[in-house]
Each structure stands twice: as structure tokens, then as C-alpha cells.
Amino acid sequence: MDRVLRLAASSRDGHLALRRVERQQALIERLHAARGERVRMGELARELGVSPRTVARDVERLRLSGVPLDAYRGHGGGVRLLSTGAAIHLVLDLPEAAALISSLAVLGPTASESAASAMRKLAEALNPPSGEG
Known part of the structure; x- marks a missing residue:
């Protein structure tokens, strides 16, 4: 791959990573606003403008990173942010x-x-x- 193509790919990858981080931050904000209630993947996907599968991948990345999320499968499924109670020190x-x-x-x-x-x-x-x- 020549230098121009590598730079274009690098720029695109960086842009996609930034969009993912922004979306994951918006996801955490939305789940925090739900105050521990489950939010369905489809609802989150519509609000974030992505597919439910993308939301599921984001939830899994966040969960593996240590964000306290519970994901539920099936018809009544969804995801919720677990409350930590008071401020974290x-x-x-x-x-x-x-x-x-x-x-x-x-x-x-x-x-x-x-x-x-x-x-x-x-x-x-x-x-x-x-x-x-």
C-alpha cells in the first residue's frame, strides 16, 4: 500500500474510532439518565442512529472495559447501567x-x-x- 492510501486509511480509522468513542459516551449518558432501568437495544439504536448490533458491540466493549453494565437477551431484554451509589473517589x-x-x-x-x-x-x-x- 502506498503512503497516500495508508494515510487515508489511518485517517478513516481514526475518524471511525472517534465516532465510536462519542457514541459510547452518548450511550453511557443515556443509560445513566434511565436511572438503573433497562433500555431496549432497538430504542438505543434509534436514538444513536445505528443498528442494534452496533449497540450490542458497544455495550460489550464498554462492559469488557469495566463499565458496570447488565445486558439482557430476549424479548424483554435490554441494557442497564448499574448504580454505584455515591460519587466515586x-x-x-x-x-x-x-x-x-x-x-x-x-x-x-x-x-x-x-x-x-x-x-x-x-x-x-x-x-x-x-x-x-
Whole structure:
């Protein structure tokens, strides 16, 4: 494959990966809004503008990545985001926080309310007001 074709394929693959990340973030946001209730795959597919199979693949990728999702098969099936209760407290070192910031920057820190909130919290943690750090 010559250089131009490789660059075009790389660009397309990157664009598709970004679209997948954006869609998966929208999926998590939608399931969070359902407050632990099941949402049918067909409904999610219509809302996201993709096939139910694409939603199923996204759900499986997220689940394997550690996102607490339950998927149910069959006529009454669907997917739900498991509640973790209160806020999650993490301890991250600088490189870990920077990795998350760079990932959010690629997605776009305003891609969703939670992305914007996470970006703001990470930036505030790395840049405390003067007198605190």
C-alpha cells in the first residue's frame, strides 16, 4: 500500500474510532439518565442512529472495559447501567490524570456534560488555586 492510501486509511480509522468513542459516551449518558432501568437495544439504536448490533458491540466493549453494565437477551431484554451509589473517589498520579485529560481532549471536552465536568475536575485537581498547593 502506498503512503497516500495508508494515510487515508489511518485517517478513516481514526475518524471511525472517534465516532465510536462519542457514541459510547452518548450511550453511557443515556443509560445513566434511565436511572438503573433497562433500555431496549432497538430504542438505543434509534436514538444513536445505528443498528442494534452496533449497540450490542458497544455495550460489550464498554462492559469488557469495566463499565458496570447488565445486558439482557430476549424479548424483554435490554441494557442497564448499574448504580454505584455515591460519587466515586479515585487517587490518580500526575501521568494518570494527564492521560485522562488528553483522552478527553481528543473526544472534545464539551462532547457531553459528563466529559466537560470530568475535564474541569481534572484540570482543577492539577491546578489548585494558589495557597492550596
